[in-house]
Amino acid sequence: MYALVLWVSGAGLRAAAQPASSAPALAPAYGPAVFPLVHQRAAAPLYVDGQDAEVVQVAAEALARDITALTGVTPARRAAGEALARYPVIIGTVGRSRLIDQLAAGGAGNLAQLKGQWETFSISVIDRPLGQPGKALVVAGSDRRGTAYGVFELSRRLGVSPWHWWADVTPRHQDNLYLTAGTQVSAPPTVKYRGIFLNDEDWGLQPWAAQNQDQDIQDIGPHTYARLFELLLRLKANLIWPAMHPSTRAFFHYPGNPRMADRYAILVGTSHAEPMLRNNVDEWQEKTRGPFDYFHNKAAVYSYWEQRVREAAGLEAMYSLGMRGVHDSGM
Incomplete structure (x- = not known):
């Protein structure tokens, strides 16, 4: 795999609460007090509500792959309405998962603490889930990203590095995976928005993506962003400022890009030279739109911004205001 180094704000990575003791x-x-996630070549099944957010499904699929990478055993996926196994892994979001809501109503795992919080999660091993025999490993979130963070925090504790794909960090093989009893409830992040700005991509990321990830469009596209978005979730980040140099088409040029951002619950913003989610280098054509100048070309600039807001309706996004030149230049 081609090696790639990305810069991420250290403050952002420290934003999530540290695990409780x-x-x-x-x-x-193995013993009677532990939860057998993988025991004697059998893995505990993963229960996810089909009505939960798409990113929760994505995170559960990633957890299954991580467990396979660690042990060679792949856990089964089961729907929330199926009968609970003796040792289930229950993954879900408060208010979106019937199993999580039932457990919360019964006071299990301090799940009630999650309600109304921002990007908060709980990881707990509980006895007799919903009155059934056995134990359950419960990963719950206050919102869709909180649940995903909890799942990827579990993966990290099992021995899978957040950088396992990007930096070729192969996890150490384990025949079995056992977890002690206990409960962790994270605190909301102290830095609300945390992420990556893809800048100067023309010398490395763009040609690599064109050759290895998005060969069909020869550019940074949905397949590359899916890998980046998974990394962000594993690092408990939530924001992307997409690539924006002349070598790369605008993020919204490829419809799969914003769809992928929504699938991974990643907010989309734009950099210092790109107000209102617009990539001016690629999208502002002076021959047809006139000068990029709000004082002398207000109607065209306003329409240009308004069009993007309409296109981004329903997408979690961060809009910047103010103007400078089309790129790093004066007006």
């Missing part, structure tokens, strides 16, 4: 942790051996 009573949080479930890897146990060295």
Whole structure:
């Protein structure tokens, strides 16, 4: 795999709360007090409500792949309405997952603390889930990103680096995976918006993506962004400023890009030279639109911005205001 180095704000990575001392942790051996995530070549099944957010489904699929990478055993996926196994992994969002809501109503795992919080999660091992025999490993979130963060935090604790794909960090093989009893409830991030700005992509990321990820469009596109968005979630980040140099078409030029951002619950913003989610280098054509100058060409500039707002309706986005030149230049 082609090596790629990305810069991420350290403050953002420290934004999520550190795990509590009573949080479930890897146990060295099987015993009556542990949760057997993988035991004797059998994996605990993953229960996810089909009505939960798409990113929760994505995170559960990634967890299944991570467990396979660690042990060679792939857990089954089961719907929320199916009968619980003796040792289920229950993944879901408060208010979006019937199993999580039922557990919260019964006071399990401090799940009630999640309600109304921003990007908060709980990881807990509980006895007799919903009155059934056995134990459950419960990963719950206050919102869709909170749930995804909880799932990827579990993966990290199992031994999968957030950088496992981008930096070829192969996890150490384990025959079995056991977790101690306990509960962790994270605090909301102290930095609300955290992410990556893809800048100067023309010398590295863009040609690499064109050759290896998005060969059909020969550009940075949905396949590349899917890999980046998974990395952001694994790092507990939530924001992308897309690539914006002349070598790259605008993020919204490819409809799959904003769709992928929504699939991974990543907010989309734009950089210092790109107000209102517009990539001026690629999208502002002076021959047809006139000068990029609000004082002398207000109607064209306003229409240009308004069109993007309409296109981005329903997408979690961060809009910047103010103007400078089309790129790093004066007006």
